[in-house]
Amino acid sequence: MNGSDPRLIKPVLASVLTVLLLSLPWLTSDYFVMMTIRIMYFGLLTMSLCYLAGELGLVSLMQAAFFGIAGYFVAILQTRYSLPFPIPPLAGIGVAVLAAGLFGLLAIKAKGVYFLMLTLVLGQLVWALASQWASMTKGDSGITGIYAPVLFGFSAEKSKTxxxxxxxxxxxxxxxxxxxxxxxxxxxxxxGVRDSETRMAMLGYPVMLLRYLAFIFAALVAAVGGVFFAYFTGLINPHSVSLTANVEALMASILGGINTLFGAVLGTGILKTLDVVLSGVTERYVLVMGVMFLVIIMFAPKGIAGSARQIWEAYKGKMLSFLALGNKTAKP
Amino acid sequence: MAAMVSDQKSALTLKGVSRSFGGIDAVVDVDLVVPSGERRALIGPNGAGKSTLFNLITGEISVDHGQICLYGQDLTEDPVQNRIQLGLGRTYQSSNLFMQMTVQENIFLAAWRRGERSSSKLRTLFRSWKKYPEQCSRAREVAALVGLAEKIDVTASELSHGEHRQLELGITLAHDPKILLLDEPMAGLSANERIFMTDLIMGLRSHITVVIIEHDIETAFRIAGQVSVLHQGRIIAEGSPAQVRANQGVQEIYTLSSETDGEGYA
Structure with a gap:
């Protein structure tokens, strides 16, 4: 039976997902499209964090800084210098990557809790710049009036689709x-570096360079998210480079699981949805979310995606035979 | 002139190598010459400085005094990488593996470094590692050699202790070393695993120079053509297994250490 072939599951799921994503604006409301857009750009920030945490075992507290740096550059180059479309986002991402190149020189030397502290300090530095350098960043009120570009005659500012x-x-x-x-x-x-740095060095790998590259790639991903954040919300302020923004991404990655990209998006999706849903229901939604986190950390330490995968691996045989059985009964 | 010639023939030469840690002399004035292709055992009681000596040879720890040469080339001040390029490889006393990765991935990483120069940098970033048939088949080949053919897709953390030791050796062999430092490869193995491992080491290609730290003297004597005995950081005896066995000083250390520390000799 076709349904029972495990090799088919991935391509089938991927095609279904592609069709769903491509037809989403016609299937759902504007509100849902808007939520999806938010989940995507915050998802990029979460992915950036998950990439470092999952692949290198390093938890960074400054990914939001790269997210924000890109956003700020889009804002400044567009509102202050009126540069045309592809320049502000490309420059923004470029500057964020450069910043990662610079901060990375310091950060990659540290591991574990020291990496955490160093990135905290560097992240706060960026936040302080955004908040204090008012002549450039307009301080705590931030920069408004950032417009999404017109692409091939279609305005991304006017149409959510x-x-x-x-x-x-x-x-x-x-x-x-x-x-x-x-x-x-x-x-x-x-x-390899995550599991045993000494072994990697003993095999002749340039451990520091590998870490450095990963740090820069992660910053690039966060920066892309920052560009879309600035375009979509039309505003950027110090909150987007803050520790709070970074911790939100961290919570999303714990929720979804750090080892898969899907987990990062799922975690962000759940967090952002709950944010909206729960805050409408109760004022104490933060408390509810706190309890939920406790439950996740205690019972699904690999996050929802990680645990789902574990369950799938454990019951794969049973589920597939169940599907096959379903097919047989459907087609007698 | 004679000294020069013997230097070039010897794979590994240590001259007056010393290292102390906070006033404790771990390795004192060690001279060691291991000719190319020799099987040398390094024995001695716990804390004799055997593992420290390995760390000094690989460059993971720097020397206080002395000189370390590989194939006649002075590498005393060189970083680990340069020594590895000359064909140095080592295993660790407690398995130093990539625990969250599969057996094949573990060995692939070692095999990759060896043949890496043939592939472009950009592909290294974006092309799936499974699309490198040369390194993948090398990884399977080595896994089979160390007896892990059937565990190739198993995560290292799920292997038994004995299998960890096999994988430990596999990673090092996949790197195709010319000088192989084995730090207690049999530690904690069962009798059967021990036999397998001994055969494996004895079956290594003859051009590979092997220095092995081994607690079990009988195993060490079986594998090695030459034995060096380290005690309190100094080499106190050197020679064929028979010569070392007959050495009065060695006998004294071993009676003493087996009385005070039965475990180490077991």
């Missing part, structure tokens, strides 16, 4: 980029 496809395109590109990095020899090398 156009914006959605614009972002879906970039988002898919980044997902492909990260997925390729993860399954390449480079990906193996990073996990």
């Amino acid at each position: 156009v914006f959605y496809f614009f972002q879906l395109f970039a988002f898919s590109g980044v997902v492909w980029f990260l997925a390729a990095l993860k399954r390449s020899p480079f990906g193996l090398m990073l996990r």
Whole structure:
């Protein structure tokens, strides 16, 4: 039976997902499209964090800084210098990557809790700049009036659907980029560094360079998210580079699971949805979310995607035979 | 001139190598010459400085005094990488593996470094590692050699202790070393696993120079053509197994250490 062939599951799921994503604006309401857009750009920030945590075992507290740096540059270059479309986002991402190149020189030397502290300090530095350098960043009130570009005659500012496809395109590109990095020899090398740095050095690998590259790639992913954040919300303020923004992404990655890209998106999706749903129901929604986290950490330490995978691996045989049985009864 | 010639023939030469840690002399004035292709055992009681000596040879720890040469080339001040390029490989006393990765991935990483120069950098970033048939088949080949053919897709953390030791050796062999430092490869193995491992080491290609730290003297004597005995950081005896066995000083250390520390000799 076709339904029972495990090799078919991935391509089938991928095609269904592609069709769903491409037809989403016509299937659902504007509100749902808007939520999806939010989940995608915050998802990029979460993925950036998950990439470092999953592949290198390093938890960074400054990914939001790269997210924000890109957003700020889009805002400044567009509102202050009126540069035309492809320049602000490309420059924004470029500057964020450069910043990662600079901060990375310091950060990659540290591990574990020291990496955490160093990235905390560097992240706060960026936050302080955003908040204090008022002549450039307009301080705590932030920069407003950032407009999404017009693409091939379609305005992403006026139409949510156009914006959605614009972002879906970039988002898919980044997902492909990260997925390729993860399954390449480079990906193996990073996990090698995560599992045993001394062994990697003993095999002759440049451990520091590998870490450095991963740090820069992660910043690139966060920066792409930042660009879309600035375009979609039309505003950027110090909150987007803050520790709080970073911790939200961290919570999303714990929720979804750090080891898969899907987990990062799922975690962000759940968090952002709950944010909206629960805050409408009760004022104490933060408390509810806190309890939920406790439950996740205690009973599903690998996150929802990680646990789902474990359950799938354990019951794969049973589920597949169940599906096969279903097929047989459907077609007597 | 004679010294020069013997230097070039010897794979590994240590001259007056010393290292102390906070006033404790771990390795004192060690001279060691291991000719190319020799099987040398390094024995001695616990804390004799055997593992430290390995760390000094690989460059993971720097020397206080002395000189370390591989194939006549002075590498005393060189980083680990340069020594590895000359064909140095080591295993660790407690398995130092990539625990969250499969057996094949573990060995692939070692095999990759060896043949890496043939592939472009960009592909290394984006092309699936499974699309490198040369390294993948090398990984399978080595896994079979160390007896892990059937565990190739198993995560290292799920293997038994004995299998960890086999994988430990596999990673090192996949790197195709010319000088192999084996740090207690049999530690904690069952009798059967021990036999398998001994055969494996004895069956290594003859051009590979092997220095093995081994607690079990009988095993060490079986594998090695030459034995060096380290005690309190110094080499106190050297020679064929028969010569070392007959050495008064060695006998004294071993009676003493087996009285005070039965475990180490077991």
